[in-house]
Amino acid sequence: xxxxxxxxxxxxxxxxxxxxxxxxxxxxxxxxxxxxxxxxxxxxxxxxxxxxxxxxxxxxxxxxxxxxxxxxxxxxxxxxxxxxxxxxxxxxxxxxxxxxxxxxxxxxxxxxxxxxxxxxxxxxxxxxxxxxxxxxxxx
Ligand code: AMP
Numbered sequence: 001x002x003x004x005x006x007x008x009x010x011x012x013x014x015x016x017x018x019x020x021x022x023x024x025x026x027x028x029x030x031x032x033x034x035x036x037x038x039x040x041x042x043x044x045x046x047x048x049x050x051x052x053x054x055x056x057x058x059x060x061x062x063x064x065x066x067x068x069x070x071x072x073x074x075x076x077x078x079x080x081x082x083x084x085x086x087x088x089x090x091x092x093x094x095x096x097x098x099x100x101x102x103x104x105x106x107x108x109x110x111x112x113x114x115x116x117x118x119x120x121x122x123x124x125x126x127x128x129x130x131x132x133x134x135x136x137x138x139x
Pocket of ligand 1: 008
């Protein structure tokens with residue numbers, strides 16, 4: 001199990017493909033999931049490459065989960081959510097499709113179903129509007 005430097009999130013980190021950015025610091029990047037399971041679905045990734053949690057450096061993990069917490073709080077406020085689903089998959093058998101460690105943050109409303117994982121692409125302008133809402137809640 002090796003880290004492939006050409007995975008799509010590594011390309012986002014290198015600026016080779018675009019993303020709808022929500023937050024960035026020295027160690028971490030957060031951006032909107034292009035196939036959101038609910039409005040406000042975003043992803044948090046460390047800038048250091050690892051396939052997933054299983055091969056991640058614990059110090060990198062500690063920094064990443066701290067940002068996950070901040071963004072989960074902001075996403076809950078931004079979308080007036082009743083709860084927040086945080087998910088992270090390791091290897092294909094567990095549902096992982098992109099092999100750079102990432103945490104999903106999905107605001108949830110009581111009684112509302114989520115869309116399927118890796119389902120339909122969202123409108124880019126809508127994703128930008130949702131990113132702005134989360135950024136405003138972070139400030
Ligand atoms: P998984 O590896 O199963 O945890 O899921 C990868 C997630 O990345 C899915 O929710 C996809 O919708 C999302 N995704 C795939 N490509 C991109 C991209 N270029 N920008 C943002 N999100 C993406």
